Amino acid sequence: MSKIERDKLLVAVVLILVVSMDMLNTSMLASLLPRIPNVIPFLGVRFLYFKEYSLTFLIFAPLLFLVGCMIYFKTGTLNASMFIFLIIVLYKVEYESVLKLYAGLGLFFVLLIVFLSAIDIIPNLQFVQYRSTGIVVRNSFGFIYPTDFASHCFYIYMVISYLYRNKFIFQRTFSGLALAGFVTHFCDARLNAGSILAATGIFLYFYYRKHIKLFLKPMNWEKMFVSIELYTNVSIKSYSHKLVNMSIFRAGGSSAMG
Structure with missing residues (x-):
């Protein structure tokens, strides 16, 4: 097995564990799972393969590492710091492959947890809150809190929209609007719903801006004005x-x- 293949295998295994545990730890399955030690530091082995580093990496990697250490010493937990370290150790990894892996695993676990909640294997925690419009029931759909479910929906929508940024604009726009309406109605996660709507609008803008430029680029404006x-x-x-x-x-x- 070549170094490149070993590197890809190592990254895939670690990312699968990281994404899976992150999804499951925010669900009602967390109490049933054994505690698995953080595997992100194992990706540090990748640096044995590299002999040259870009100037950008040499500048920002120590800064990110310092930020991660400061967060750890201030909070006493490694959750946020480990994801900052993950950014560092994923040096020279094809980020689209990382996003595809996250999108596939994330979508699988969200659907699995929602399904287990629907058939009453794990509870669908409901939180009753009073709003200015009246009483609101917030569903968590098998996750620990409604905003956990809504956040996962937002992240997955963002990643899928980015991966298919040049395709399926109508389907993605409709899905974004429907998803925002869903998390608002069933979870009352207004911030996540607003984020989904904002992402939908941003992707819509960049899609049409790019295509308008591609349409107008071949035109010779001087000839067009002369013709007119x-x-x-x-x-x-x-x-x-x-x-x-x-x-x-x-x-x-x-x-x-x-």
Whole structure:
């Protein structure tokens, strides 16, 4: 097995464990699972394969590492710090492959947890809150809290929209609007719903901006304006000739009658 294949296998295994545990730890299955130690540091082995590093990496990697350490010392937990370290150790990894892996695993676990909640294997915790509009029931669909479910929906929608940023614009836009409405109605997760709507609008804007540029790029604006000017001049001259001919015809007709 080559170094590249070993590197890809190592990244895939670690990411599968990280994403799976992150999804499950926010669900009602967390209490049933054994505690698995954090495996992100194992990705540090990847640096044995690299002999050259970019200047950008050499500048920002120590800064990110410092930020991760500060978060750990301030909070006492490694959750946020480990994901910052994950950004560092994923150096020279194809990020689209990482996103595809996350989208596939995330969608699978969300559907699995919602299904287990629907058949009452795990509870669907419901939180009753008072709003200005009245009493609101917030469903968690098998997750620990409604915003956990809504956040996963937002992240998965963002990743899928990015991966298919050049395709399925109508389907993605409709899905975003429907998903925002769903998490608002059933979870009352208004911040997540607003984020989904904002993401939908942003992807819609960039999709059409790119395609409008592609449509207009081949056009030679100078030739187009010259053509319009010539057409306008010809049209005006033609119309002027018609007026002159009509005037001559009328003048001739009047003299004949006289």
